[in-house]
Structures are given as C-alpha cells and as structure tokens.
Amino acid sequence: MSFTDLFIGILFLFLILVAALMLMNEEAIQREKVETQVMSEQIRRLQAKLDAAPKPVPDLPAFRLGIVFNIYQRPAVFDGQGWTYSRTVRVFRAPTGDCINTVWLRSNLSTAWMPPLEAEKIPTPEQHDALQKFQPCGISASGDHWDTTTETGNLKRINPDLYSGTVTLHEKEGDVKLEIQYRILGVYDDYFR
Incomplete structure (x- = not known):
C-alpha cells in the first residue's frame, strides 16, 4: 500500500466525518427550533390564563x-x-x-x-x-x-x-x-x- 493510497483513505474518512457532523448539527438546530416553538406556545397560553384571572384588590388605596x-x-x-x-x-x-x-x-x-x-x-x-x-x-x-x-x-x-x-x-x-x-x-x- 502506497503512502498516496493511505493519505486518500484518511482524507476520505475525514470527509465522511465532516459530513456526519454537519448532519448532526442540522438535526440539533431543527430540534431546537421545534422546542422553541413549543415553549413560546406554552408561554402564550400561560399569559392568556394570567390575563383572564381576576386581579387582586390592593390593600392600600391608589393615590x-x-x-x-x-x-x-x-x-x-x-x-x-x-x-x-x-x-x-x-x-x-x-x-x-x-x-x-x-x-x-x-x-x-x-x-x-x-x-x-x-x-x-x-x-x-x-x-x-x-x-x-x-x-x-x-x-x-x-x-x-x-x-x-x-x-x-x-x-x-x-x-x-x-x-x-x-x-x-x-x-x-x-x-x-x-x-x-x-x-x-x-x-x-x-x-x-
């Protein structure tokens, strides 16, 4: 096996590793977007509940x-x-x-x-x-x-x-x-x- 074949094999493995990392990164970004949308929807629902709840009357009058x-x-x-x-x-x-x-x-x-x-x-x-x-x-x-x-x-x-x-x-x-x-x-x- 020549040095050139060995170098091309290592280069090929390196390219496969980079491609795999890019795919994993893309998947993580997509997962994060979905989690952000779910959390923002939960926050919107909780805020709507807070807005609908009756406000307590303050103990002290408003001057x-x-x-x-x-x-x-x-x-x-x-x-x-x-x-x-x-x-x-x-x-x-x-x-x-x-x-x-x-x-x-x-x-x-x-x-x-x-x-x-x-x-x-x-x-x-x-x-x-x-x-x-x-x-x-x-x-x-x-x-x-x-x-x-x-x-x-x-x-x-x-x-x-x-x-x-x-x-x-x-x-x-x-x-x-x-x-x-x-x-x-x-x-x-x-x-x-």
Whole structure:
C-alpha cells in the first residue's frame, strides 16, 4: 500500500466525518427550533390564563395627584411686609377620601418654634400598622382646616386660584397668628375644583 493510497483513505474518512457532523448539527438546530416553538406556545397560553384571572384588590388605596399649591404667609397684624413664600405642597387623594400631603419645595423659614416630637410620634417597628393608616382630607374645594399640637389653621377658597385664611402657631412663648394663602399651581382631581 502506497503512502498516496493511505493519505486518500484518511482524507476520505475525514470527509465522511465532516459530513456526519454537519448532519448532526442540522438535526440539533431543527430540534431546537421545534422546542422553541413549543415553549413560546406554552408561554402564550400561560399569559392568556394570567390575563383572564381576576386581579387582586390592593390593600392600600391608589393615590393620585389632586392639587398643587404654593403657601405664602405674613404676620396677621400687617406691618408693611409682603407675603413670604413658605413651601410648595402636593396633595395626593385616594377615592376613599384619604389624602397624603407632601412638601415638594421649602423655603428657609425658621421652624424653631416647633416643639420637640413626642416619643409616640416617632415611628417604631411596633407602629408599622399606624403608618399604613391615612387621614381624611382636610382640604377640599371650599377650604382647608387642621388642628395639630404645633398649629391650627382655617382657610376658605376665595376664587379658583386662591385659598386664604389664618394659622395659629403654638409656640412655647405663646400663640402667634399668621395670614396664610394657598396659591394654586394646578388642580388634577375634580374633588378640588
């Protein structure tokens, strides 16, 4: 047997091996395509079941932005000073009538008059349930009112863009009265129109 015959035999075996590997690879690709189609069909059926299943009602109400306003204040006894910007507030309202007020921007007005927080007002792990409760809206389309340990306020809606009234700050030296205005930036809930 010559070296050339041996080389041609090895070359022939190599070509048969390459052809076999190509056929096996083609078969694996076809099998993978079929498995992918089966899996995508199963996913589509499961998604259809999920879409058809009733959605659970959330434990907490859905809050939506209701009204945004700037708060301005000045001393109740007018001393020639103009209105001073205090803060920008966003009020989020739930269909249940509960509200969450968030201060968006705040001026550098002093809050030194505020008394220290009492221990029961600082959230602890035991007060977790209390944090999930919401207060009914004090603000409405006609006015706003509140009564806390730090201040008491009462405002009336003067026109579609303005609430006006007074607030009493409960300072340790005594009560201080201020005039206060809510200058409305936007109303997003018919409850506040």
